[in-house]
Amino acid sequence: MSKKLYIGYDLGDGETITDNALADSEKNFNIIDYPSMTMPSSVDPGKALPTVYGYDNNGNVVFSNVILVTYKNIKDISINFKRKPMDLLGTLGYEKVGAIIQLFDNDGKEWPTDSIVNTPQIREYRKKVIVFTDAIFSDAVFAEKIRSSAQNGGAGEIVVTVGHPTKWSKVDALIYKRILQGSILGKKTYAGYPVSIVLAQESRAAFLYERQINGLKIKKDTCAMLIDVGSSTIDITALTSDSRNSQYNSGNNYLGARAIDWLIFIWYQKTLFEINAEYRVDFEDIIVNNPTSEMSLLLNCRKAKENVFSTGVLSTIIFADFPVIRLEPQVLDELVGSRPVKPVLKRYTDLPDEVAVEMGDKSWKELFREFLEQEKSNLAKNKTVISRIIFTGSASRMPVVKAVTKEVFVGIETAEDMDPARTISKGLVAVGASNDKSIAFQKDISHIIQNRIPELIIQDIPDLVGDMEEKTGIGPVIADLVQEIVFTEMDKWRKGKYKTIDDATDAIKAECTEENLSSRLKNDSRYMEAVGDWYTNKLSKDIALELQELCQKYNVKKEFELKDLNISGVKVDMGSINGGKMVDLGMMDVLGGVIGLIAGIIAYIALPTVIGIILLLVSMLSATLGGILFLILAAIPVGGYAIIAVVAGYALYVLVTNGVDSVKEKFSQKITGYDLPSWVRERVTDSKIKESFNSEELLSKLKEAMTGKENSKKLVDGLITTLNAQVSAKADEIKYTIESM
Known part of the structure; x- marks a missing residue:
């Protein structure tokens, strides 16, 4: 079959979402529609799933929606676990990096047994990625929707394109792909169809989707800049018009939107204790006796933040048996725009001391502005000209992100009508189809190189001569x-x-x-x-x-x-x-x-x-000149005849008796070897030589x-x-x- 179902799998540090679409090789893999998918444990199509999971009392994997309301029965919560694989292997020399490339740069699917890639950190990371991926794609309702989409669309196979940060190296991508091959997606089939995994840079995916939806055209000698506001980090990538040539990569590893979640988390406690000071003891008792409760509250804070930024109206935070706390938009604006972010990052993340000193008492908004201003300066030094800004990541929906970006990058067009949460997942679908279209194109090019060019050379030889x-x-x-x-x-x-x-x-x-x-x-x-x-x-x-x-x-x-x-x-x-x-x-x-x-x-x-x-x-x-000289000499009866007779080897009377033409052949054969007098040579003009050489x-x-x-x-x-x-x-x-x- 010529049709394939392409799935874009955007496994982010804060949120995860998938998209899918059908494409037909006979129609040049053009994608017409991206139907909204409903993630497991959700009822809202097209809504991202927080990248978090835990286990219930029966050992079943549960997602955020369950963790939010039944944290007392949940254990071993894993959250924000996506990492750069090479960071989990420690500091390695060139030889060991080369050895790792050899282990993973092949068609194998099994995880190597070499100790160099089996550190405790990488084993834990592998486990979390595989468990989370399997929980999503093994969900009965989710898998049935995929199977139904493939069947109804007449697809012959499924291609899953998984995104990774642009700053990842080739080795990171190779390791990540092998980890994913240990999941349900690495089997021979999924949902009853042959399945394959493709990895792609998230920046390229976002670029492709923006180009498809808005007909993005990058001006000559300029770049599109992608601002990806993630849960843990902010990444910036500048891409040229072919989406392959990354001109600039930068970012901040500590200024992700999770910092705002922790600010709300602290604000919630303060607000709760102001309502009733006695709540402090009960709250601390819950946190100490149930480690998952803290993560459950943090998820509630994140959910409230997203609701406020999405709707512009207040949201609520519900936790345990405490009163419902209302998060007003103006409160959130104050937390983001005025509250120092360093204390929460020092308390809840691995914020280095030197970074903390640089942050001072600045708010998230102030630090985000400083970050963008520094990036603008770096881009200018790098002589990278930006003509378009694209936002990705759910946190990019925060009004403060776009507002500050426009204030710093004055006059530069921004993508306003895109859904940042699905930009990458939809783009990954496009990457999968685009890669297959590229493969088909390369086959056609091979035919031109191997067959048509030789034919064209031969066809054009007469014009060459x-x-x-x-x-x-x-x-x-x-x-x-x-x-x-x-x-x-x-x-x-x-x-x-x-x-x-x-x-x-x-x-x-x-x-x-x-x-x-x-x-x-x-x-x-x-x-x-x-x-x-x-x-x-x-x-x-x-x-x-x-x-x-x-x-x-x-x-x-x-x-x-x-x-x-x-x-x-x-x-x-x-x-x-x-x-x-x-x-x-x-x-x-x-x-x-x-x-x-x-x-x-x-x-x-x-x-x-x-x-x-x-x-x-x-x-x-030589032969032609012999004939020409004969005619020249035959026209001179006295001297000419004498030379003809000598060259031909006959007595002069024979020429007179038999006629001069009787010795023409003999003369022509011998004349080129004779030293002729100058008066004969002078009679052989340029025109006669030209007549002799055709x-x-x-x-x-x-x-x-x-x-x-x-x-x-x-x-x-x-x-x-x-x-x-x-x-x-x-x-x-x-x-x-x-x-x-």
Whole structure:
């Protein structure tokens, strides 16, 4: 089947959400709709699930909704457990990092037994990721919705794209993927369908979704900036238009929205104790005797915060048997805008002392503003120009986030109509489909490289050789060059520098060596222009037409005009070719350099054929000149007849008796070896030499030889490396655009 169901799995430190969509390879994997999914233990479609779980008295995994109301029966709560995998393995040298890459950079699914990747921290992390993932995707209602979506949509398989922070290294991503392969998603099938896991940067996912929904176009030489306000951290990424090229990565590891949850947590206690001081003893008793109760209250504080920021009206915090506490919007604004954040971070997180000193008594809002101002300064120093801001993460819905961002980055357009909580999960769906579209495109490119380019080279060889009358192609240039050599050496014969025509033709042959002709062509601007014109305006244009068809097929034709697809001048990395006959030209990115390389290849292949043709034509030159000299001498009865008689080896009376034509053949065979007097040589004019050496014949034979099977193959073999490198480079531009759609 050509259809696939793509699932975007955004497992965040604070919240987790999934999205899914169908895409059809026969329709270029275009996604039309993202139906809202309902997460396990929730009744609200499209609402994120807090990344927290615990166990009830029966050992079953439960999620936040249960923990909120029945914390007394819950144990072993895990919250905010997502980590950068390499941070859990300690400080490692290059050799150990290399060893880890070898362990995970393969198709294996089993977790390695090597001690280097089995620290207590990584084992605990693996357990939590797998348990949480399994609890979501094993949920009967959730799994049935996936199965139903796949079945109703006619999907043949399921692809799960999982996001990871942009700042993660390749090793982090490899380890994380292997952890996920230990979950239900790593089995051969899920919900009755073949399943595979793909990892993608969260920034790219958000970028793709913004581009799909709002038709995001990044101005030339600028970037889109993603601000991801997470539970624990804030991350900033600047991306170029292809979504692959990350120009800037930064962030703050302590200023996530969880700090605000703790502020509300402290405020709740203070407010509760002000209502009745005796509540303090009961509260502390609950916290001490039931460790899960603190996490339950923190989840209630988070839920109230989200309700206030989402609706703009008050929310309530319900905990144990205490009175309901009302969280008013103005109270939340005061906590975020005025209350020092350092005390709660020092108390509830691993805030380093030096960071705490830098924070001073500033509020979350003040610290967020300082953070953005510093990032703005860093971006300017990095010469990174921002033309669009995209917000991701549920906490980005806080009005203070967008308000402060607009105050710092004045005049820069922001994405206002996106759902930050689902931006990444929807984008991950798009990444999965985009990757498959890219794979299909690369197969088509492989066909062009392996089949169409050789065909186009052979098809365009007649244009390369060209036409004598219109003076196009390399043929007339070569013919003129050889004719120049012929005229030069024959003129020397006329002036007596060579005794015989045979001496002159030997000199012509000596001048027409491969080395000499190659040197002459290299320094002949007409030859370089002819090759450049053929390469740029014929072969490259024909290749561009092939690429244009692919652009149309993959819906990126608007992004690439025909002139944009011309491969001439594309940077190529070329080593020595043709058995070392050509020098290593290294990295070349100038059109003239590429043309020079191609001109050298063509000369290397064409000249042996040219020399063979020259040898044939020089032989014909001798015979033709013999006939011309006979006619010249036969028109001079006194001196002419005498020379004819001597050369032919007959007595003069025989010519008179039998007629001069009777010795023509004999004369023509011997004349080229005789030292003729100057008055005879002077009668062999340039026009008669030109008549003897047929340039049209040379061009005709060259075209016939170059279009022949042997030379056509040599030319294909000679040019294919350069052209393939350039087509591949241009294809990468198209591929990245496809992956960004």
